[in-house]
Amino acid sequence: MTNAKTGPPGLHLRALQATMHWGDNTYIWLYRLLGGMWVDKWTAGTPAILLTTTGRKSGRPRTVALGHLRIGERLVVAGTNGGRERVPDWVWNLHADRRCRVEVGREKYAAVASFLEGETYQTHWNRLVAEHPIYQTARDLLDRPIPLVVLQPAAE
Numbered sequence: 001m002t003n004a005k006t007g008p009p010g011l012h013l014r015a016l017q018a019t020m021h022w023g024d025n026t027y028i029w030l031y032r033l034l035g036g037m038w039v040d041k042w043t044a045g046t047p048a049i050l051l052t053t054t055g056r057k058s059g060r061p062r063t064v065a066l067g068h069l070r071i072g073e074r075l076v077v078a079g080t081n082g083g084r085e086r087v088p089d090w091v092w093n094l095h096a097d098r099r100c101r102v103e104v105g106r107e108k109y110a111a112v113a114s115f116l117e118g119e120t121y122q123t124h125w126n127r128l129v130a131e132h133p134i135y136q137t138a139r140d141l142l143d144r145p146i147p148l149v150v151l152q153p154a155a156e
Contacts, residue, residue, distance in 0.1 A: 027065050036105035046132045049075060050103035051151070053093035061101075064090050068151075069128045075102065075111075076124050079147035080138040091147050102151055110154040121148055 031050055046067025055062045069076040081088040094100060094113040102111045116124055125148060129136045139146055 024065065028063055031065065032103070036103070046134065049077075051077065051090060052101040052103075053090050054097050054099070055089075056093050056096035062090065062093060064088070066090075067132060067134075069124070069131055071124075071127070073153055075104075075151040076116075076128060077149050077151065078128060078135055078138075079149065080135065080142070083138050083141050085142060085144060087144065087147065091149070094149060099154070100151065102153075111151040112154050114150050114152065116148040116150060124148055124150070 028050060031048065036048070047070070048065055049068050050063055051066055052061050052063045054060070066077045079088050079091040095115075098113045100111050100113055102109055125135075125146075128148070135146070
């Protein structure tokens with residue numbers, strides 16, 4: 001049923017989702033334009049990277065901005081999806097194809113993803129939360145496990 005003042009049901013939700021998508025795409029565009037300068041922080045000040053995966057259904061490149069933890073040459077990223085209950089698409093894409101591309105500032109390289117489990121997961125989770133407490137806030141809000149992924153530069 002359409003309301004004269006508010007429009008069709010779900011219109012506001014669709015508008016919000018479109019705005020969020022536009023905002024993410026704008027951030028990615030700015031990150032690339034500026035080489036990560038001045039836009040090198042993501043949620044709550046975590047350092048930002050761009051991760052490009054291959055869509056598991058479409059086969060098309062899909063880029064997202066993510067916070068990360070650097071451990072040597074490896075990057076650890078968490079599938080919090082901004083505190084949403086749904087596991088982010090990039091996680092499912094990496095389950096289907098672990099090859100990906102990473103952008104850190106102007107540096108771009110191929111990487112291979114691996115999913116952490118058990119004691120290794122807990123060790124990396126503790127380190128991530130110690131540096132960026134926002135991840136613990138996300139865990140406290142969610143009823144699902146948060147995937148942790150290590151992005152290792154691929155052998156050229």
